[in-house]
Amino acid sequence: MEVSIEVNGKTYTKAVEPRTLLVHFLREDLGLTGTNIGCDTSQCGACTVHMDGRALKSCTCLAVQADGRSVTTIEGMAQQGLHPLQQAFWDKHGLQCGYCTPGMIMASAALLKNNPNPTEAEVRHGLEGNLCRCTGYQKIVEAILAAAEGGEE
Amino acid sequence: MSTRIFGSGIRRREDPRLITGQAKFSADIQLPETTFLVFVRSPHAHARILSVDCEAARAAPGVIRVLTGEDVQLSMPCAWLLPDSDLKTPEHPVLAKDRVRYVGDAVAAVIAETEGQAQDAAELVEVGYELLPAETNPESATTEGASELFDDVPKNVAFRWIAGSDEALVEQAFQDADVVVRERIVQQRLQPTAIEPRAAIAQWNSAAQEMTLWCTSQNPHIHRHVLGLVVGIPDHKLRVISTDVGGGFGSKIPVYADEALVCWASRELARPVKWVETRSENYLVTIHGRDHVEYVEMAATADGTAQAIRGRVYAAMGAYLSTAAPGIPTILHGLMYGGPYTIPLARCESIGVFTNTTPTDAYRGAGRPEATFLMERLMERLANQLGMDPSEIRRKNLIPPFQDGYSSAMGLTYDSGNYAENLDLALEKAAYGKMRASQQRARDEGKLVGIGVTTYNEICGLGPSQVAGAIGFQGGLWESAIVRISATCKVQVMIGTSPHGQGEETTFAQIVASEIGIPVDDIEIIHSDTDRTPMGWGTFGSRTTPVSGAALALATRKIKEKARLLAAHLLEAAADDIEYEDGKFFVKGAPEHHQTIQNLALMATLAWNLPDGMDPGMEASQFYDPPNFVFPFGTHIAQVEVDAETGEVTLQKYVAVDDCGPQINPLIVAGQVQGGVVQGIGQALWEGTVYDDSGQLLTGTLLDYAMPRADHFPYLELAHTETPSPHHPIGVKGVGETGTIASTVTVYNAVMDALRSLGIDQLEMPLSPARVWAAIEEARSGESA
Numbered sequence: 001m002e003v004s005i006e007v008n009g010k011t012y013t014k015a016v017e018p019r020t021l022l023v024h025f026l027r028e029d030l031g032l033t034g035t036n037i038g039c040d041t042s043q044c045g046a047c048t049v050h051m052d053g054r055a056l057k058s059c060t061c062l063a064v065q066a067d068g069r070s071v072t073t074i075e076g077m078a079q080q081g082l083h084p085l086q087q088a089f090w091d092k093h094g095l096q097c098g099y100c101t102p103g104m105i106m107a108s109a110a111l112l113k114n115n116p117n118p119t120e121a122e123v124r125h126g127l128e129g130n131l132c133r134c135t136g137y138q139k140i141v142e143a144i145l146a147a148a149e150g151g152e153e
Numbered sequence: 154m155s156t157r158i159f160g161s162g163i164r165r166r167e168d169p170r171l172i173t174g175q176a177k178f179s180a181d182i183q184l185p186e187t188t189f190l191v192f193v194r195s196p197h198a199h200a201r202i203l204s205v206d207c208e209a210a211r212a213a214p215g216v217i218r219v220l221t222g223e224d225v226q227l228s229m230p231c232a233w234l235l236p237d238s239d240l241k242t243p244e245h246p247v248l249a250k251d252r253v254r255y256v257g258d259a260v261a262a263v264i265a266e267t268e269g270q271a272q273d274a275a276e277l278v279e280v281g282y283e284l285l286p287a288e289t290n291p292e293s294a295t296t297e298g299a300s301e302l303f304d305d306v307p308k309n310v311a312f313r314w315i316a317g318s319d320e321a322l323v324e325q326a327f328q329d330a331d332v333v334v335r336e337r338i339v340q341q342r343l344q345p346t347a348i349e350p351r352a353a354i355a356q357w358n359s360a361a362q363e364m365t366l367w368c369t370s371q372n373p374h375i376h377r378h379v380l381g382l383v384v385g386i387p388d389h390k391l392r393v394i395s396t397d398v399g400g401g402f403g404s405k406i407p408v409y410a411d412e413a414l415v416c417w418a419s420r421e422l423a424r425p426v427k428w429v430e431t432r433s434e435n436y437l438v439t440i441h442g443r444d445h446v447e448y449v450e451m452a453a454t455a456d457g458t459a460q461a462i463r464g465r466v467y468a469a470m471g472a473y474l475s476t477a478a479p480g481i482p483t484i485l486h487g488l489m490y491g492g493p494y495t496i497p498l499a500r501c502e503s504i505g506v507f508t509n510t511t512p513t514d515a516y517r518g519a520g521r522p523e524a525t526f527l528m529e530r531l532m533e534r535l536a537n538q539l540g541m542d543p544s545e546i547r548r549k550n551l552i553p554p555f556q557d558g559y560s561s562a563m564g565l566t567y568d569s570g571n572y573a574e575n576l577d578l579a580l581e582k583a584a585y586g587k588m589r590a591s592q593q594r595a596r597d598e599g600k601l602v603g604i605g606v607t608t609y610n611e612i613c614g615l616g617p618s619q620v621a622g623a624i625g626f627q628g629g630l631w632e633s634a635i636v637r638i639s640a641t642c643k644v645q646v647m648i649g650t651s652p653h654g655q656g657e658e659t660t661f662a663q664i665v666a667s668e669i670g671i672p673v674d675d676i677e678i679i680h681s682d683t684d685r686t687p688m689g690w691g692t693f694g695s696r697t698t699p700v701s702g703a704a705l706a707l708a709t710r711k712i713k714e715k716a717r718l719l720a721a722h723l724l725e726a727a728a729d730d731i732e733y734e735d736g737k738f739f740v741k742g743a744p745e746h747h748q749t750i751q752n753l754a755l756m757a758t759l760a761w762n763l764p765d766g767m768d769p770g771m772e773a774s775q776f777y778d779p780p781n782f783v784f785p786f787g788t789h790i791a792q793v794e795v796d797a798e799t800g801e802v803t804l805q806k807y808v809a810v811d812d813c814g815p816q817i818n819p820l821i822v823a824g825q826v827q828g829g830v831v832q833g834i835g836q837a838l839w840e841g842t843v844y845d846d847s848g849q850l851l852t853g854t855l856l857d858y859a860m861p862r863a864d865h866f867p868y869l870e871l872a873h874t875e876t877p878s879p880h881h882p883i884g885v886k887g888v889g890e891t892g893t894i895a896s897t898v899t900v901y902n903a904v905m906d907a908l909r910s911l912g913i914d915q916l917e918m919p920l921s922p923a924r925v926w927a928a929i930e931e932a933r934s935g936e937s938a
Contacts, residue, residue, distance in 0.1 A: 017269065019269070027181075028183075031183065032174070033174070033177075033178075033180075033181035033183075034173070034174015034175065034176075035174070036178065036180075036348075036349065036399070037180070037350075038348040038349065038350070038399075038432065039432035039854070039855040040431045040432045040433055040854070041432070041433075041854045041855050041856045043854075043855035043856060043860075044348055044432070044855055046348055073174065074172075074173065074174035075173065075174045075175075077173070078173055082172070082173070086172040086173065089168070089172050090164055090165070090168045090169070090172055091164060093162075093164070093165065093820045093821065093823075093824050095168060095171055095172065096400075096654035096655070096656070096824060096828060097347070097348070097349070097398065097399045097400040097653055097654030098167070098168070098170075098171030098172070098176055098397070098399070098654070099178065099347075099348045099349040099399025099400060100348045100399075101171055101172055102172075102174050105172065120868070121864070123863070124863040124864040124866070125863075125864050127862070127863035127864070128862055128863065128864055130863075131346075131348060131855070131860050131862070132348065132863075133346055133347055133348050133400050133402065133828075133832065133860070134400055134654050134824075134828045135824060135827060135828050135831075136824075136827035136828040136829070136830055136831030136832070136861075136866070136869065136892075137831065137861075137862075137863040137866060138827045138866070138868065138869055139823075139824055139827065140863070141863065
């Protein structure tokens with residue numbers, strides 16, 4: 001099947017198998033390997049992207065479902081310099097191995113869009129769908145709160 | 154120095170590629186002409202293979218090859234051959250031949266043009282099985298009548314290892330004791346769950362007869378060596394690359410059968426072969442951790458002075474011996490009996506047991522969290538029995554301060570410690586007196602609030618190679634570093650360890666910068682590529698900074714010495730009159746007569762005017778074999794509240810005061826501690842592998858295996874003391890595992906403290922709401938009866 005998907009501002013038209021997941025389309029067909037895969041049951045959140053401005057675990061969506069939609073991946077976050085959340089994750093040591101980080105940044109960007117000034121508890125609750133094994137989450141939470149204070153979105 | 158780079162919490166230099174999606178994890182590698190490999194794995198825990206029918210799979214679209222145990226006669230070695238333990242090392246075939254021994258054991262592999270085609274064809278492989286009874290518990294697997302995994306391993310006993318004090322002396326201490334406390338401890342099995350599953354991509358170059366393997370390894374040089382032996386590729390023709398690895402926690406130390414098969418197949422097909430583990434597959438075949446049944450007891454005097462400790466451990470090895478498995482419940486566990494306490498007698502018997510389960514191996518802390526757990530459980534019981542405060546029983550037994558060696562009952566020499574000072578700081582930081590007062594108020598209101606206090610030490614910085622040899626580790630444990638400085642004074646540092654989140658691209662640049670005054674941004678740390686780096690044993694056992702960092706500091710000092718001699722020559726001064734500060738070498742008392750390290754690097758590279766006998770260039774190589782292990786320590790304090798109606802445990806407060814010696818980068822140290830604490834609390838409260846009686850893994854997906862999440866935790870409070878290691882060039886100890894070592898039992902003891910008023914003093918982990926609620930209900934029904 002042919003799909004036409006806008007990814008990070010550029011439209012790609014490709015033939016895909018019906019079973020192709022959006023995350024596989026991004027990684028294998030487009031070579032955008034910044035979006036990582038950490039599970040096969042949609043728990044870990046490593047593959048979180050934005051579709052039409054909303055956070056989406058890209059393993060829960062078929063490429064054909066993204067036809068005609070607009071997708072942003074971690075590669076599309078840095079526009080004029082780093083996105084404030086990228087900067088905050090760097091400044092606050094919000095990552096160690098960095099494998100969950102693209103998903104964390106995409107999820108927290110959506111979180112801050114919906115709630116620009118969250119409390120610590122709201123940030124922690126908002127990260128329920130994203131797993132990190134390295135950091136113990138504390139510095140991720142600090143990063144998100146710092147980005148919020150920095151006038152994010 | 155004007156800027157003190159050592160000890161500064163600078164931002165990590167590895168982060169820009171990781172926050173922008175430009176990192177290259179193994180699964181990200183895409184090569185032309187790649188084929189994809191998918192395994193056919195046993196759905197049964199124990200069975201004879203009657204037939205493997207690959208006909209339909211071979212005929213399926215896109216299939217290039219289907220391999221079985223008949224086609225591939227490779228087997229995997231164990232690399233920790235524990236001496237004096239009657240260790241059994243039964244064959245571990247890469248693809249099972251006549252028998253499968255755990256759910257996930259590989260029976261066949263399908264290689265196809267696309268991953269989808271390989272998956273489709275794998276489902277067409279028909280395997281006939283004759284089921285056998287399965288053993289999943291390491292204690293019962295050793296009993297009479299248990300089903301045996303190997304014909305030549307009676308009662309599934311892989312080894313029996315005994316260490317410590319004389320048996321009769323220990324027995325006498327127990328006979329003479331005023332108090333004996335004991336416990337049966339189940340250290341439940343855990344799934345490491347690095348968020349990146351494993352992957353391997355092999356590319357065979359038939360013209361050069363060379364292999365390049367990208368794989369998820371914590372120790373690419375060990376992978377090169379072992380895979381080279383297994384597959385038959387000489388070291389100099391095998392390149393292993395693991396530049397970006399998405400967490401390991403021990404699970405990416407072992408050299409796995411799947412990695413060997415990927416290499417073998419790429420050479421066979423002369424095409425790249427790629428295998429990427431799914432999470433479900435990861436839970437079946439990537440090693441698990443812990444899984445002990447322990448019987449431990451401690452003898453003490455009436456005033457609470459511990460006199461002796463002894464224990465027996467049944468440790469599950471799983472179905473085969475993984476790379477380092479025998480060393481975990483023995484050397485890394487039993488030798489820490491006694492912990493930070495002045496216990497004169499200690500003895501450990503550890504029995505390794507084959508079960509029809511996923512092989513076990515090192516999981517963050519690896520043997521030492523289990524040792525701390527049992528020490529702290531016994532201390533807690535002793536305190537309760539004698540009516541002493543948990544902090545006081547520990548203070549009473551802590552080893553007094555020592556700066557240069559303490560001989561433990563198990564024969565280790567702890568390097569340095571100031572345990573009581575650390576405990577005091579933790580009690581102060583936590584406002585322990587107030588905590589106890591508020592706990593009492595909460596109890597008066599009928600709330601179940603508990604406090605846990607742990608003092609611990611740990612063995613890390615593995616370790617002297619002579620010791621490695623004596624304990625059966627089939628390798629050395631030294632490290633090496635090369636420091637190469639260009640004409641423009643830009644530095645390439647090549648190390649043999651393999652950081653994968655611990656931040657050494659930053660902290661190692663800080664070591665060089667602090668030794669020789671070159672800006673951090675002019676220093677590049679190169680690692681995890683066996684063709685670009687010198688031999689090293691890898692990143693595990695909190696050893697990268699203690700061992701590899703020492704090699705680097707010493708290599709840099711060689712450069713500094715050469716720079717000093719060259720400066721003396723150029724300044725026409727005696728070498729003894731040259732002083733160094735902040736990147737400048739100058740004549741004593743005349744700082745205006747100086748040479749910068751930048752100019753010296755240029756002059757050494759040009760070699761126009763060198764002193765007699767000096768070689769050109771500014772480069773140094775240093776091997777470093779540590780004279781001893783290092784022993785970090787600390788105190789952790791937790792407060793929990795248990796909801797009696799739901800059994801849910803809420804962590805209210807957590808204070809961690811650790812001592813890893815001088816901190817190169819406090820931001821990174823804090824990250825290591827926080828991550829470790831949360832991972833350890835995962836074991837106490839949520840995580841645990843479950844097999845059913847037939848050996849089916851019931852926690853086989855992230856839907857079923859309960860990981861710690863962000864909203865489980867309060868803000869963790871950290872502080873530290875600083876006790877340098879006397880034998881280390883920059884005094885540092887390790888910090889990668891401390892959090893996990895201390896936190897499990899700290900929270901466990903806090904929960905038991907909360908439940909003590911109900912008469913509950915022990916529960917199996919994880920302390921899930923269902924389990925805690927059931928125990929409370931049972932205790933209450935006992936009260937009313």
